[in-house]
Amino acid sequence: MRKLSAGALASGLGFRAQAQEAASEPLTVEPWTLTPGAPLLSPPYGMPSSFESNVIRRSARAAAMPGSGSSMTPLADLFGSITPNGLVYERHHAGVPKIDPAQHRLVIHGLVRQPRLFTIDDLLRFPSESRVYFLECSGNTGSEWNGPSGLPVQLTHGLLSCCEWTGVRLSTLLDEVGVDTSAQWILAEGADGAAMTRSLPLARILDRALVVYAQNGERLRPENGYPIRLIVPGFEGNTNIKWLRRIKLVQAPEMTREETSKYTNLLRDGKARQFVFEMDAKSVITRPSAGHRLTTHGYYAISGYAWSGRGRIRRVDVSTDGGTTWHPARLNGAAQDRALTRFEADWHWNGSVANLQSRAVDETGYIQPTRAALVAARGVNSQYHYNGIQNWRVEATGEVRNA
Amino acid sequence: MRKLSAGALASGLGFRAQAQEAASEPLTVEPWTLTPGAPLLSPPYGMPSSFESNVIRRSARAAAMPGSGSSMTPLADLFGSITPNGLVYERHHAGVPKIDPAQHRLVIHGLVRQPRLFTIDDLLRFPSESRVYFLECSGNTGSEWNGPSGLPVQLTHGLLSCCEWTGVRLSTLLDEVGVDTSAQWILAEGADGAAMTRSLPLARILDRALVVYAQNGERLRPENGYPIRLIVPGFEGNTNIKWLRRIKLVQAPEMTREETSKYTNLLRDGKARQFVFEMDAKSVITRPSAGHRLTTHGYYAISGYAWSGRGRIRRVDVSTDGGTTWHPARLNGAAQDRALTRFEADWHWNGSVANLQSRAVDETGYIQPTRAALVAARGVNSQYHYNGIQNWRVEATGEVRNA
Numbered sequence: 001m002r003k004l005s006a007g008a009l010a011s012g013l014g015f016r017a018q019a020q021e022a023a024s025e026p027l028t029v030e031p032w033t034l035t036p037g038a039p040l041l042s043p044p045y046g047m048p049s050s051f052e053s054n055v056i057r058r059s060a061r062a063a064a065m066p067g068s069g070s071s072m073t074p075l076a077d078l079f080g081s082i083t084p085n086g087l088v089y090e091r092h093h094a095g096v097p098k099i100d101p102a103q104h105r106l107v108i109h110g111l112v113r114q115p116r117l118f119t120i121d122d123l124l125r126f127p128s129e130s131r132v133y134f135l136e137c138s139g140n141t142g143s144e145w146n147g148p149s150g151l152p153v154q155l156t157h158g159l160l161s162c163c164e165w166t167g168v169r170l171s172t173l174l175d176e177v178g179v180d181t182s183a184q185w186i187l188a189e190g191a192d193g194a195a196m197t198r199s200l201p202l203a204r205i206l207d208r209a210l211v212v213y214a215q216n217g218e219r220l221r222p223e224n225g226y227p228i229r230l231i232v233p234g235f236e237g238n239t240n241i242k243w244l245r246r247i248k249l250v251q252a253p254e255m256t257r258e259e260t261s262k263y264t265n266l267l268r269d270g271k272a273r274q275f276v277f278e279m280d281a282k283s284v285i286t287r288p289s290a291g292h293r294l295t296t297h298g299y300y301a302i303s304g305y306a307w308s309g310r311g312r313i314r315r316v317d318v319s320t321d322g323g324t325t326w327h328p329a330r331l332n333g334a335a336q337d338r339a340l341t342r343f344e345a346d347w348h349w350n351g352s353v354a355n356l357q358s359r360a361v362d363e364t365g366y367i368q369p370t371r372a373a374l375v376a377a378r379g380v381n382s383q384y385h386y387n388g389i390q391n392w393r394v395e396a397t398g399e400v401r402n403a
Numbered sequence: 404m405r406k407l408s409a410g411a412l413a414s415g416l417g418f419r420a421q422a423q424e425a426a427s428e429p430l431t432v433e434p435w436t437l438t439p440g441a442p443l444l445s446p447p448y449g450m451p452s453s454f455e456s457n458v459i460r461r462s463a464r465a466a467a468m469p470g471s472g473s474s475m476t477p478l479a480d481l482f483g484s485i486t487p488n489g490l491v492y493e494r495h496h497a498g499v500p501k502i503d504p505a506q507h508r509l510v511i512h513g514l515v516r517q518p519r520l521f522t523i524d525d526l527l528r529f530p531s532e533s534r535v536y537f538l539e540c541s542g543n544t545g546s547e548w549n550g551p552s553g554l555p556v557q558l559t560h561g562l563l564s565c566c567e568w569t570g571v572r573l574s575t576l577l578d579e580v581g582v583d584t585s586a587q588w589i590l591a592e593g594a595d596g597a598a599m600t601r602s603l604p605l606a607r608i609l610d611r612a613l614v615v616y617a618q619n620g621e622r623l624r625p626e627n628g629y630p631i632r633l634i635v636p637g638f639e640g641n642t643n644i645k646w647l648r649r650i651k652l653v654q655a656p657e658m659t660r661e662e663t664s665k666y667t668n669l670l671r672d673g674k675a676r677q678f679v680f681e682m683d684a685k686s687v688i689t690r691p692s693a694g695h696r697l698t699t700h701g702y703y704a705i706s707g708y709a710w711s712g713r714g715r716i717r718r719v720d721v722s723t724d725g726g727t728t729w730h731p732a733r734l735n736g737a738a739q740d741r742a743l744t745r746f747e748a749d750w751h752w753n754g755s756v757a758n759l760q761s762r763a764v765d766e767t768g769y770i771q772p773t774r775a776a777l778v779a780a781r782g783v784n785s786q787y788h789y790n791g792i793q794n795w796r797v798e799a800t801g802e803v804r805n806a
Contacts, residue, residue, distance in 0.1 A: 027510055027649065030502070036596050037498030038625070039469035044459035046489040048448065049629045051504055052622050056447035066442035079569035079617035080533030085487055086449040087621065095440030099433070101454055107430055127704045127747055130483030130735050166482035193439050214482035216619060217565075218490065219455050222441070226452045246430065301530045332533050344530055 048086075052077075057087055060143070060155045067095020067193070070137065072158025075286045075305070080332070081132070081340045083161035085216050090223045091137050091159060094193030097243055101227040104191065106211070110249035113178030120213070120227050126168040129210060131233070132339045134162040134307045136279050138236035138263060138384040144371065145380045148391065148403045153289040156390065156402065160305070162340035165231050167212030170205070174249075183249035187256070188230050191245035198239045198263075199253035200232065204277070208233050211244060234309030234338040235277045236384070238263055268379035279309035281368050282387040283316055283343070283360035294349060294398035302329070302345045308362035312337050315361040318345035322355030322391060323370065329358070354394040451489075455480075460490055463546070463558045470498020470596070473540065475561025478689045478708070483735070484535070484743045486564035488619050493626045494540050494562060497596030500646055504630040507594065509614070513652035516581030523616065523630050529571040532613060534636070535742040537565040537710045539682050541639035541666060541787040547774065548783045551794065551806050555694040559793065559805065560687045563708070565743035568634050570615030573608070577652075586652035590659070591633050594648035601642045601666075602656035603635060607680070611636050614647065637712030637741040638680045639787070641666055671782035682712035684771050685790040686719055686746070686763035697752060697801035705732070705748045711765035715740050718764040721748035725758030725794060726773065732761070757797040 048055065055077040063069035071090040073083055090096075101120045109115035137159035143149040144156060183202065190196045200209075210231045213220060220226040225242030232239045238258060253259065253275070265273040283306035288294060302320075306313045312335040317326035329345040343358065360368040369377075371388035393403045451458065458480040466472035474493040476486055493499075504523045512518035540562035546552040547559060586605060593599045603612075613634045616623060623629040628645030635642050641661060656662065656678070668676040686709035691697060705723075709716045715738040720729040732748040746761065763771040772780075774791035796806045 028508070030506060030594065032500035032502050033594050033596060033598060033648075036468070036470050037495070037500040039498055040462060040466055040472055040474045040493050040495060040626075041460060042499070044461070044474070045451065046460070046491070046624050046626055048488075048621065049504075049623075049625045050501075051629075055621060057444060057449070058447070059443060063443055065439070067439045069443055071443045071447070077622075078620045079531065079622075080567045080620050082485070082567045082620040084619045084621045085451075088449070090443050092440070092443060095442055096445070097435035097440040098453075099435050101452075103433060105431070125703060127733070127749070128482065128706070128735075128745075130745055164483045164485045191433065191436050193436060195436060216487045217481045217483050217485040218451065218458060218487045219480075219482075220452075221449050222452045223443075223449055226454075245436075300528060303531070330530070332531075342531075342533055346530070 055087070057090065058154055060151070067092050070159055072154050073161050074154045075158055075160065075284070076153050076289050076292070078286070081162055081342050082216060083163060085163070085218065085221055088161040088163060088215065088221065088224050089137070089159050091237060092192070092223070093196060096223045097192045098222065099191060099227055099243060104227050104245070106228060106244060106246070108173060108177045108247045108249070111180040111183035111251065112249050113180070116177050118173070123168055123211060123213060123228065126172055128166055129169055130164055130166040131210070132162065132164045132336055133231060133233040134160065134338060134340045135237055135240060136160045136307070138238060138279070141386040142383055144388060144390070145375070145386055147371070150290070150402050152291040152402065153284060153286050157284045159237065163215040164217065165210060165212045166214035167210040167228070167231065170209040170211055173211060179249055182251055185250050185253050187248040187250055187254045188239070188241040188244060189246040190241045191243040196238065196241055196258055197254065197256040198241060198258050199250070199256065200239055205232050205235070234279060236263065236279060239277065263384060265378065265382035265384050267382060273382070276385055280385060280387045281308035281310065281313070281360045281362035281366045282306070283358040283368055284390045285318070285356050285358050285392060288356070288394065288400045289392050290400055290402035292400040294394065294400065297349055297351050300347045300349055302347045302356060304343055304358050305340045306343055306358070306360040307338070307340050308360065308366070309338060310366065311363040313341040313360055314363050316343040317359045317361070319357045320347055320354045323357050323389065326359065349394065351396060353396055356392045356394065357389050359389050458490070460493065461557055463554070470495050473562055475557050476564050477557045478561055478563065478687070479556050479692050479695070481689070484565055484745050485619060486566060488566070488621065488624055491564040491566060491618065491624065491627050492540070492562050494640060495595070495626070496599060499626045500595045501625065502594060502630055502646060507630050507648070509631060509647060509649070511576060511580045511650045511652070514583040514586035514654065515652050516583070519580050521576070526571055526614060526616060526631065529575055531569055532572055533567055533569040534613070535565065535567045535739055536634060536636040537563065537741060537743045538640055538643060539563045539710070541641060541682070544789045545786055547791060547793070548778070548789055553693070553805050555805065556687060556689050556692040562640065566618040567620065568613060568615045569617035570613040570631070570634065573612040573614055576614060582652055585654055588653050588656050590651040590653055590657045591642070591644040591647060592649040593644045594646040599641065599644055599661055600657065600659040601644060601661055602653070602659065603642055608635050608638070637682060639666065639682060642680065666787060668781065668785035668787050670785060676785070679788060683788060683790045684711035684713065684716070684763045684765035684769045685709070686761040686771055687793045688721070688759050688761050688795060691759070691797065691803045692795050693803055693805035695803045697797065697803065700752055700754050703750045703752055705750045705759060707746055707761050708743045709746055709761070709763040710741070710743050711763065711769070712741060713769065714766040716744040716763055717766050719746040720762045720764070722760045722762070723750055723757045726760050726792065729762065752797065754799060756799055759795045759797065760792050762792050
């Protein structure tokens with residue numbers, strides 16, 4: 001028998017699919033093979049199968065006001081690295097504005113030679129750039145600061161998505177207006193009812209920030225910033241201002257609400273970290289995860305995501321004994337800069353209790369910390385930037401719990 | 404004034420956005436900034452903006468029967484490399500079957516040690532692989548064999564899409580059943596009413612063929628093969644059997660309808676090319692393209708796609724004078740193996756008639772031919788595998804035509 005591929009998965013797995021003697025019984029011909037199916041263009045803009053109707057965004061709690069809160073990506077039901085557009089997470093403060101792209105303007109002003117108003121058509125005429133980047137809310141996984149919340153991965157880690165973003169480089173637009181040497185920061189503002197603003201240090205973002213108008217090949221979704229948003233690869237989600245309307249070149253940070261009252265990290269000693277921009281290296285196993293039930297013993301491909309706001313993932317380690325022993329996982333393809341990287345690890349479940357964890361290491365050498373190490377460094381009140389190792393406990397029954 | 408980025412686009416472009424003196428007149432505050440917007444989860448599975456309602460799939464002609472025909476991707480309205488799932492092209496022979504994934508089975512039989520039935524859950528448990536690949540119908544652009552059809556790019560080139568596909572390697576599944584050394588080909592069959600079948604040479608596909616269950620991160624769309632399909636990177640679309648139900652290991656091609664009556668290329672001398680698997684290197688400018696109207700003179704970023712079924716795109720050349728002179732275009736990022744590569748070229752339109760063309764060169768050195776060269780080699784009746792250079796004519800009025 002010819003061995004067809006390297007890596008003798010079949011012989012080592014203990015995995016057995018259903019066997020059926022092909023000679024003894026004809027293959028069932030299902031009803032859908034016996035009748036014509038649905039016509040073309042039904043509908044013209046396609047939708048998922050009705051059998052996938054549970055794969056949707058969900059909120060952890062009811063919003064205080066209808067537009068204020070978040071909805072999470074169903075990470076456990078996704079594959080590869082890309083998040084399909086209909087499932088990209090939401091985080092809003094005043095709901096989703098319905099913006100007429102013909103009326104929308106982007107103004108760039110402040111410490112510039114020539115302030116400019118750009119229409120969307122203007123922006124579409126510039127040379128474009130497309131890159132795959134993750135987007136993560138700095139509040140993601142905040143549920144786990146005080147220990148396992150019991151929640152499933154959609155609600156613990158679902159403020160996380162990854163798209164191919166297309167837009168014009170911020171540096172290209174700043175060339176148009178001419179930036180004064182005294183300008184060290186920008187203020188970016190959104191056009192929603194909350195008019196979110198963040199100050200950003202120019203030197204740290206200029207080489208890669210984009211004014212984006214497309215995600216995964218099509219124009220931005222309304223809830224993700226249509227018609228334009230800022231993308232600052234690797235930085236906290238809130239800096240990636242949606243419904244971008246204004247960029248002001250300034251000397252120093254403007255100290256807006258969103259970088260003083262909010263999005264600062266309160267430490268044990270009463271001081272707060274401010275302008276914590278980069279999302280630290282992080283990973284999470286999405287399959288199996290809390291809420292799943294393993295029904296058979298044998299082989300499973302433990303699967304999840306790893307990512308870092310500082311660059312590429314160098315390595316992901318996986319443990320099945322709660323962090324006592326670690327083994328490197330496989331990374332799918334070449335790890336991409338500041339994008340979600342899919343990892344997988346082989347596991348044979350023999351029915352004992354297991355505690356599944358993953359640990360990311362990025363190209364700077366930074367290692368994802370345990371929750372205990374994170375709390376020791378920052379206390380439990382910093383709210384944002386929780387990137388501790390996540391544990392999923394597999395019971396002897398096969399039930400998987402966030403515990 | 405500090406120059407912020409290399410490549411003095413701003414000074415050389417002749418491009419002028421609307422100027423507004425920021426000090427003299429306050430920025431307009433639009434109504435959507437003054438009111439709360441739509442709530443979260445409206446809807447839970449997101450949809451495009453209503454302002455993008457023209458960005459849909461379209462058919463070139465009415466289908467002979469409701470399920471038999473194709474619908475094309477709106478290439479001129481897309482960005483980057485990825486095709487969003489709702490716009491991936493369709494090509495069906497008996498409509499879209501509604502397949503219950505819990506009932507669906509994949510059988511692998513024939514010259515094997517142990518024939519197997521796999522459930523979808525079985526397939527999801529194997530190690531997975533995710534790769535970005537283009538998919539192209541071999542009949543794509545067949546409208547142009549006899550000269551410019553006058554049709555827009557959606558209808559000339561729209562049987563073309565590109566997704567991140569996730570699935571299990573075909574070789575992994577063949578390891579499970581054990582393939583006899585006498586098996587040189589596979590027969591793949593679909594579960595739709597047409598039960599499409601194609602024979603494929605095992606040695607040529609084994610290193611990269613996938614049994615796929617996800618596109619761009621979520622489960623396959625019904626019209627793209629839910630719950631599973633074959634992906635044979637770089638090969639004609641019809642070999643990427645949708646709604647995959649059966650793989651049979653055989654000694655020689657089975658000579659099915661889809662590789663004899665159809666999908667063969669009739670040459671001038673009455674002979675036909677058969678088993679022409681790889682899609683040849685090809686490119687097309689999508690912006691500007693037929694149906695567009697340029698309203699101002701000045702700078703435009705000519706933009707389009709290049710791809711090759713034999714590997715990576717090495718270079719794309721662009722001409723604005725109908726192929727008399729050529730200049731290399733910029734490629735976005737590193738060209739990926741057998742995926743759509745976005746290219747752009749700077750162009751200053753001074754109002755004269757222009758004839759815009761692109762020409763792809765792949766890593767094998769193959770150069771995309773002119774229509775004349777293609778016809779000289781194959782005549783006009785080979786129907787499939789048309790990859791000639793496409794011309795878009797810009798009139799002095801700014802109207803762009805397929806002429």
